[in-house]
Amino acid sequence: MALFYVARYPGPDAAAAAGPEGAEAGAHGRARALLERLQSRARERQQQREPAQTEAAASTEPATRRRRRPRRRRRVNDAEPGSPEAPQGKRRKADGEDAGAESNEEAPGEPSAGSSEEAPGEPSAGSSEEAPGERSTSASAEAAPDGPALEEAAGPLVPGLVLGGFGKRKAPKVQPFLPRWLAEPNCVRRNVTEDLVPIEDIPDVHPDLQKQLRAHGISSYFPVQAAVIPALLESAACGFLVGRGGYRPSDLCVSAPTGSGKTLAFVIPVVQALLSRVVCHIRALVVLPTKELAQQVSKVFNIYTDATPLRVSLVTGQKSLAKEQESLVQKTADGYRCLADIVVATPGRLVDHIDQTPGFSLQQLRFLIIDEADRMIDSMHQSWLPRVVAAAFQSEDPADPCALLQRRQAQAVTAASTCCPQMPLQKLLFSATLTQNPEKLQQLGLHQPRLFSTGLAHRGLEDTDGDGDSGKYAFPVGLTHHYVPCSLSSKPLVVLHLVLEMGFSRVLCFTNSRENSHRLFLLVQAFGGVDVAEFSSRYGPGQRRMILKQFEQGKIQLLISTDATARGIDVQGVELVVNYDAPQYLRTYVHRVGRTARAGKTGQAFTLLLKVQRRFLRMLTEAGAPELQRHELSSKLLQPLVPRYEEALSQLEESVKEERKQRAA
Ligand SMILES: Nc1ncnc2c1ncn2[C@@H]1O[C@H](COP(=O)(O)OP(=O)(O)OP(=O)(O)O)[C@@H](O)[C@H]1O
Secondary structure: OHHHHHHOOOOHHHHHHHHHHHHHHHHHHHHHHHHHHHHHHHHHHHHHHHHHHHHHHHHHHHHHHHHHOOOOOOOOOOOOOOOOOOOHHHHHHOOOOOOOOOOOOOOOOOOOOOOOOOOOOOOOOOOOOOOHHHHHHHHHHHHOOOOHHHHHHHOOOOOOOOOOOOOOOOOOOOOOOOOHHHHOOEEOOOOOOOOOEEHHHOOOOOHHHHHHHHHOOOOEEOHHHHHHHHHHHHHOOOOOOOOHHHOOOOOEEEEOOOOOOHHHHHHHHHHHHHOOOOOOOOOEEEEOOOHHHHHHHHHHHHHHHOOOOOOEEEEOOOOOHHHHHHHHEEEEOOEEEEOOOEEEEOHHHHHHHHHHOOOOOOOOOOEEEEEOHHHHHHHHHHOHHHHHHHHHOOOOOOOOOOHHHOOOOOOOOOHHHHHOOOOOOEEEEEEOOOOOOHHHHHOOOOOOOEEEEOOOOOOHHHHOOOOOOOOOOOOOOOEEEEEEEOOOOOHHHHHHHHHHHOOOOOEEEEOOOHHHHHHHHHHHHHHOOOOEEEEOOOOOHHHHHHHHHHHHOOOOOEEEEOHHHOOOOOOOOOOEEEEOOOOOOHHHHHHHHOOOOOOOOOEEEEEEEOHHHOHHHHHHHHOOOOOOEEOOOOHHHHHHHHHHHHHHHHHHHHHHHHHHHHHHO
């Protein structure tokens, strides 16, 4: 303010009349007079505003206080994200969008930093509310356009006028912008017992494939198959070397419930598209998260390529690298010959072959199928996808006679470039819990994607950030969900009761760790009377394969497993899924319970819940899952099992000690 007056020029007349000293004294006097005048004007205005301020004070005060409250730091590591013990804010991540969320043999990822949650009392970005100080400045500026700085300095800080109260209002949720393909999916019905499409109604499917389908007891397509098969066949309508009209076909994302037949939705069109191939090259690559799943999918491909010249190769590390190499390439006098049209792989082993197998080429790849896509997105840190894409777009050798058909990375479109036919690479994503998070999907570099989805179109779009839970995933129609309130010590008894008293013949029981699986297995084994086995990473791939086979054959009544079997595993006739440990994430729940009620059958899911875990129920309700029915098991019902159970407990102690000794030795 002082600078303002010093700089102010008094005017030529005053300066001349007073002389050099008088001019200075006069300027000081005038400045003081001006200051007093302005101060008194400000005081008058202040008095005029007084009534308005008194009215506003009631609402302004709490707001001011609220703003001064220091921002509370959110706790990060108190509980597992999404766990029933996790605080409310954490449960926004409860669907397990974090990396490695489902594998209990991997550490669940940290919640992402971009949570939209705000500290209590914090105004949201872009809020129309202004801080009181800000408001007072602007109010003064309006009142005295000629001297706002003076105005502020003249009196005490003027509290701002408040338009509207500061009562506790829930900030409206910001709706993120969704790309159109995610916001407007192609809707797929989720009920696989209705809306079936007879095989003959899709005549584009090759008659030989139709015959194979019928031979395997399939007379109609499930809704997801009826939607996806024609779309894929259309994108390969000009042969697999170019897309329709010479354009690159759209990538497809498919989200449909567990057991709804997603595997055949890609197997049939891919086999059909490749039927016309002349030279054997890797044209289709299916990437899955586990060996067991890869094996299951390669079996389905084998069924439908059996009577064709197409060859399927499984590369998962179950065999030695050299053995797998033999099934992929053959050395010839003038180079290498490819031996596989379709490769089904796990990501790690696939990268091994890209790096170490001479003659392993993905340059002719037409379909890249990513099954259990959300899980595979979680494993993107392994960089397998960039490696695959780099191998598929490897710089071409101009001397190669097939160079014309090789694809190139997108460049500027010129008349010349449009003349060359381009081999398209089409990505196909499948999952029962496909993420809706555009940022995550963006990592896959999708080209003009199309989404086929059940349920999301009508329900889940209010939760489009992909990290919330409301109504995102669809469950099989024939599945009934229960929960059993129980104590920690009675959990094994409840499992024994379900298996022995309720007469289920094929039960899959999930725990959250391989230690829990092992102990429960030892306990049930010691109890006796149940054909029980365990499935976890304690066993090698060969043993695991054998266990699953025996379970499928009905030789095992109760299979106690980690989440290793939670995804994709298709075992016929599972009647009951027991969540011995409540799953930590919604996605895990969807996949675990999806091992029953498959392909239109009915099934039951029981989740054992401790008192402190009841938040799990809220998590499911918020996720739009069907309500879990309470199933009360009184201690009277469990009592007959207790004496034998106590004996089994003491045997368990012995077994655990014995195992510890063996490990130490
Ligand atoms: N059209 C059909 N008619 C009858 N059965 C079918 C049909 N399509 C698939 N199936 C059977 O349905 C079962 C489940 O199929 P699939 O494993 O493909 O389900 P999914 O959608 O991939 O499940 P998940 O998400 O759990 O992996 C399989 O046993 C399969 O043989």
